Amino acid sequence: MKSTTSYIWDPVEKISRAEMDRLQVERLRNGIERIAATVPFYREMPARSGMASQNINSLDDLRRFPFTTKSDLRDNYPFGLLAVPLREVTRVHASSGTTGKPTVVAYTRNDIALWTDLMARTYAAAGVTADDIVQNAYGYGLFTGGLGFHYGAERIGATVIPIAGGNTKRQLMVMSDFGSSVLCCTPSYSLLIAEVAEDEKLDLKSLPLRVGLFGAEPWSERMRAETEARLNIAAVNVYGLSEVIGPGVAVECPARQGLHIAEDHFIPEIIDPETGEPLPDGETGELVLTCVTKEALPLIRYRTRDRTRLIREKCDCGRATARMDRVVGRTDDMLIVRGVNVFPSQIETVLLEVGGIEPHYQIVVDRGSGLMDEIDVLVEAPASVNGDQEHFIQLENRLSYEVQSSLGISCRVRLVAPREIARSEGKAVRVVDKRDRG
Ligand code: DLL
Helix, strand or coil: CCCCCCCCCCHHHHHHHHHHHHHHHHHHHHHHHHHHHHHHHCHHHHHHCCCCCCCCCCCHHHHHHCCCHHHHHCCCCCCCCCCCCCCHEHHHHCCCCCCCCCCEEEEEEEHHHHHHHHHEEEEHCCCCCCCCCCEEEECCCHHHHHHHHHHHHHHHEEEECCCCCCCHHHHHHHHHHHCCCEEEEHHHHHHHHHHHHHHHCCCHCCCCCCEEEECCCCCHHHHHHHHHHCCCCCCEEEEEECCEEEEEEEEEEEECCCEEEECCEEEEEEEEECCCECCCCCCCCCEEEECCCCCCCCCCCEEEEEECCCECCCCCCCCCCEEEEECCCCCCEEEECCCCEEEEHHHHHHHHHHHHCCEEEEEEEECCCCCCCEEEEEEECCHCCCHHHHHHHHHHHHHHHHHHHCCCCCCCEEEECCCCCCCCCEEEEEEECCCCCC
16 A cells, blocks of 8 residues: 555644534524525424524534435425525436436535635645646546536646546556546445456556545445555545535545544434434434525435434544545444344455455345345455366355355355456445345
8 A cells, every 4th residue: 555645634623622513502493593594395304303503502402303214305396405496506417216307406606616625625635736647537427426526626736637537547547647646436346447457468556646536336345455455555534425525525644544524514413213313422323414604505403314423533644524434334224134133335345355255246036935034245256266166165165154154145156257246346236135126
């Protein structure tokens, strides 16, 4: 792994807990007042919760407000939750949902400036400077990844290559001819880039590439090790979601003890996804975020559906902001197989821990002949094992055993030939659930 020199972009990241609490309460009070005055959906909220903005004196008061969910956004599609007239909106983005219409999000000029600044913080935490050449392979368009990383790179003065995702051979040509030092894309796409580089006999280690800013999908610590080894870079975890702003909500510092949340703009809580009750710091549950400064689409207690935990101990890097642990999955990604909760990330960790495989896998759930749920994990064997039947079977048995022990239910790991699992240029599809399709 190459080293990077991380720095702090905005002094607000270092303010004391007490100062941050004060800032949050003040911003929350103003934010609630503005939202209640401008968004019909939220107008009734203070009355419903018995909580007028003047009475907000501590962060605990936030807990009295109801949650906002993805279906609230869907019900108010496309512009029903805006807190400003449409003529003040300078940009919209959207995230594609699994069900029909996308979720639309909007930004005023100030929101774009804020987002750009948060992305500058992100690059700074990853040690990216004006001397860097940033190859931005996130998708440009309605997805927030492309333009979010683009504006942030310009803000810190780096040279940005807006190459977008896909056309992997061209990515490699540009990387080597332009001398890109930073790669921005999903973690799964970075592995495809590494794979194509191997095919093309391009030695990534001979290139100036030194850091990757990866996010937009869950990835395990093991996957990070794999990525860092294959690309010979430091791989930094970046978190965000369109509804809240896009990438830039939280980023890792070199201490790698969680991702620092931009708490001066987004107030984090962790709740029990079943009961909605707040969980104490350190416990894993669903992350809920409240936007206190955004103008166009400020959401109160938005349920992200991402499972993580909050860490508030002081960090060695000098930032005083709360951190969230790496996302272990989404509450709606959780598979319930024969009554047991199964997280794809759990399977990923076991597979890569056993090792001796390619880091490409897919989890297939189906109803078996007895109508019992069955779970198959397809994982690619490296080319070296492919002809060696004995080794192949041994490895398969070992992987099945380890995954079963970790999940606590029977399941089959099946090794498949190299390249058999579809590659992704954006977010990888890790789970195929065939149970609902008749
Ligand atoms: O994925 C924003 C983004 C772009 C983040 C580029 C980082 C880098 P959406 O398409 O709305 O926005 O998807 C948001 O992706 O709720 C998480 O489930 C997942 N996600 C995002 N970052 C991470 C991460 C963008 N670092 C959803 N680790 C979120 C795990 C992540 N999951």
